[in-house]
Amino acid sequence: MTYSADSTDKQKCVTYEKIVEMLEKDVPITQISKELDVDRNTIYRIRDERLIDKECI
Numbered sequence: 001m002t003y004s005a006d007s008t009d010k011q012k013c014v015t016y017e018k019i020v021e022m023l024e025k026d027v028p029i030t031q032i033s034k035e036l037d038v039d040r041n042t043i044y045r046i047r048d049e050r051l052i053d054k055e056c057i
Helices: 010-024 029-036 040-056
Strands: none
Touching (some): 010 029
16 A cells, blocks of 8 residues: 555555554545645545444444
């Protein structure tokens, strides 16, 4: 995966962390996409993966 917490690309890892922070603050996905120049589908994937992880705990 391109954007993830364990990405080998440091910048993509930082961007992932920013996405997570913004999602936790309930920032709209479209706004996150525009501010960070990341595809909305990527943000949806990150959001959905985090929801699944929380459900498994």
